[in-house]
Amino acid sequence: MATTTRMRCPKCGAEMNHHANKVDYSAGAADPPAVDPDFHGVLQEVHQCPNCGNIEMRRAPEGA
């Protein structure tokens, strides 16, 4: 599972932990080019902040 740089929490600035990847089927409707043809949805990284509990998703890099 390839990943990019560690994500910084946009709420508190702490380094977040990338703990999951998830296929987001609904996100493809708004951004069809982002749909991964192997998964038929947008592959998203899920990050949680150990400092403030914030959760963020961002599109996984191609080939992840």
Add this chain to the structure above:
Amino acid sequence: MNDSRPLSIPVILGTPRQGRLSEHVARVMVEQLRKRDGVQVRLIDVRALRLPSTDAGEAIKDPDFSETVMHADGLIIVAPEYNHGYPGILKHVLDSNLKEYIHKPVGLCGVSAGGFGGTRAVESLLPVMRELGLVTIFWDVNVSAAGKAFDSNGQLLDAALPRRADKMIDELLWMARVLRYGREHIPAE
């Protein structure tokens, strides 16, 4: 894994129906959770969320509900069984979040007027929980003959229900601690 922070465990009451007996069951779950040290509880009533029916999914997020789920360490869902399924509004509400659920445990509580304790509602919720990224636990709570489990004032008559609820809560809190540690510290690879 020495973490003294409280665990946040919202209880979702999954039906808006008038006269719902699930409300009494949800109250029992909240009361049992409140007896635990280090647990913060909040009842989320799908009736109060008032999500629009002109759209669905994350487009209709309720900010307060999403924030509560984001900071939750686990969930309990109390769902009555209507016509062999769970209430449609519960799905409508659950679908309004996604990232907020991932790698969090969920305990399911089925309620029915008949003798099967909402098992069909619980079973039909399982694949939905899985797709949302929630982690189901192996203890459920099933309330059969809900009309006999409480009196007309909502007072509990089924003395065994709190003990059954406690078994589910024990497992849910263990999973909540483990998964919180994992979400915060264990990378996906």
